[in-house]
Amino acid sequence: MSTAPVEVDIDEIIERYPGKQEYLIFLLQDVQSAFRYIPPEALELICDHTGVPLSQAYSVATFYKSFSLKPKGEHQVKVCLGTACHLKGGERLVDDLERKLKVKAGETTADLLVTLETVNCLGCCALSPVVVVDDDYLAQATSGKLNKKLKSLAAQ
Numbered sequence: 136m137s138t139a140p141v142e143v144d145i146d147e148i149i150e151r152y153p154g155k156q157e158y159l160i161f162l163l164q165d166v167q168s169a170f171r172y173i174p175p176e177a178l179e180l181i182c183d184h185t186g187v188p189l190s191q192a193y194s195v196a197t198f199y200k201s202f203s204l205k206p207k208g209e210h211q212v213k214v215c216l217g218t219a220c221h222l223k224g225g226e227r228l229v230d231d232l233e234r235k236l237k238v239k240a241g242e243t244t245a246d247l248l249v250t251l252e253t254v255n256c257l258g259c260c261a262l263s264p265v266v267v268v269d270d271d272y273l274a275q276a277t278s279g280k281l282n283k284k285l286k287s288l289a290a291q
């Protein structure tokens with residue numbers, strides 16, 4: 136599988152919605168979903184289309200955690216650092232992943248394969264420490280389990 140984002144035309148996304156300010160969030164969501172981030176040129180085109188000032192659109196795009204102004208990886212690895220997961224070694228898992236992936240939490244690998252993030256309690260503390268890889272919850276996660284998972288992502 137390619138690590139490049141799906142080929143999507145920004146204009147095609149913009150034409151989905153009327154040029155009104157209330158469609159800003161919908162446009163940001165669609166662009167984020169298509170490109171895994173919001174490219175600067177897309178933000179400008181959205182502002183031109185909706186009439187939302189660039190500074191306001193930028194504020195919205197940086198306020199919501201679901202939006203990113205930096206390219207995201209094809210795969211998201213989220214390590215829970217809520218209290219239960221922290222006590223069961225979540226921090227150590229983050230350290231291992233940072234070393235292995237050569238990024239800090241919040242960053243994306245140079246090949247755009249993986250974005251590493253930390254999150255607060257995922258609501259399944261009995262399974263701690265928990266790591267979510269895309270939509271796959273790894274219970275009682277260990278570095279060994281994560282290594283295996285990372286290898287499978289690289290092989291896709």
Ligand code: FES
Binds near residue numbers: 215216
């Ligand atoms: S603290 Fe990690 S799932 Fe609750």
